[in-house]
Amino acid sequence: MSEMEAREAAGKVPAVPERLLALQKNDAGSEAFEVRRWWQRLTLSPQELKAFTNAPPWPKGVRARLRRCASPEAAMLTEGFRHLWQGLPDVPQAHRDERLQQWACIALVLAELRQETPNATLGSRLGREKNGTGKPCMSELRFQQLLDCRSPEELVQRLRRALALIDKRDVSVVHLADNIALWWREYRGRPYAEPSKRLGFVWANDYFGELSRYQRENA
Numbered sequence: 758m759s760e761m762e763a764r765e766a767a768g769k770v771p772a773v774p775e776r777l778l779a780l781q782k783n784d785a786g787s788e789a790f791e792v793r794r795w796w797q798r799l800t801l802s803p804q805e806l807k808a809f810t811n812a813p814p815w816p817k818g819v820r821a822r823l824r825r826c827a828s829p830e831a832a833m834l835t836e837g838f839r840h841l842w843q844g845l846p847d848v849p850q851a852h853r854d855e856r857l858q859q860w861a862c863i864a865l866v867l868a869e870l871r872q873e874t875p876n877a878t879l880g881s882r883l884g885r886e887k888n889g890t891g892k893p894c895m896s897e898l899r900f901q902q903l904l905d906c907r908s909p910e911e912l913v914q915r916l917r918r919a920l921a922l923i924d925k926r927d928v929s930v931v932h933l934a935d936n937i938a939l940w941w942r943e944y945r946g947r948p949y950a951e952p953s954k955r956l957g958f959v960w961a962n963d964y965f966g967e968l969s970r971y972q973r974e975n976a
Contacts, residue, residue, distance in 0.1 A: 775876055775931050778954050779938035780948065788938075789931045791844040791915050796930045798835060799823075815840060823868035829861035831882050838864045840860055841861065860942040862909050863934045867914045872926035879936055880963025883919060886971045893968055894922050900964055902955050912940055936960070 759875050764774065781787035797809050806814050815837065823837040832838050841864050846855055883895040883903075895903075903919060906912040912974050916937070920928070939956045 764947075771973075774930060777931070777935045777937075777944045778949070778959070779942050780931065780935045785800050788845060789935070792841065792863065792867070792934045793873075794929045795841045795844060795874070797872065798840070799870065815975045820868050823864055826865055829858050829865065829913070832861040832886050833857060833867050835864075837868065848942065850852075855941070855945060858909060859938055862941070863937045865913050866920070866937060867934060868926055869917050869928060870928060870930060873930045874927045876932070877927055877929050878932050878959075879919070879928050880960040881967040882923050884964035884967035885923075891972075891975055893964070895919060895964075900960075904960060906940070909941075909944070912937070 775789070777789060780789045780792070782789060787975075790877075794810060797806055798812060801814060803814055806812075819837040819840070822835050823832060825837065826832040838861060842857070842860060845860065861974070878881045883900060884893045886892070887894045893900075899919075906915055916933075924939075934944050934957060936959070941957070943956060948955050953962075
């Protein structure tokens with residue numbers, strides 16, 4: 758039995774596969790599995806981490822250095838990124854540079870997340886009602902700005918701000934990494950033919966679905 762299968766049997770990871778459009782599936786050795794394990798070792802306390810793996814956490818300063826990085830290029834030079842990169846499955850050399858940039862962005866954003874909820878999507882979390890105000894955690898204007906990101910630096914900056922609005926918690930590490938990988942796919946001119954698999958639709962469907970749910974309840 759693999760580590761992933763053992764954790765599923767113990768109820769430590771979601772038994773239902775998470776919706777992925779750009780990352781490899783949730784198997785041991787896949788991108789999805791490796792990025793969650795990396796985040797757990799980066800973020801969780803030794804006591805919390807024991808529920809998922811016997812591997813030790815990375816030193817506290819590893820996450821702090823990633824959070825201080827202002828660009829994907831700076832992130833690539835950190836110990837935290839090296840741990841992530843070395844755990845990922847190999848890809849052809851022709852895609853290495855693009856993959857480095859993509860995963861550097863993922864590392865920068867995930868380093869901000871303090872607590873995760875498996876299967877919880879970013880769009881639905883941003884659309885959730887804020888403290889009984891009848892308004893979403895992220896305004897529709899800011900949400901539109903997030904949809905309109907035109908560069909990796911802008912994407913990282915806006916996602917960091919988005920996480921700050923939701924107290925940097927209650928989002929799936931895997932979903933968030935998949936969102937960033939999907940953004941990169943589209944940024945490089947490889948969008949899915951099906952509109953429902955494009956990032957704008959994914960985020961908007963989750964955000965406005967959550968928004969309409971509590972608006973109906975409050976009507």
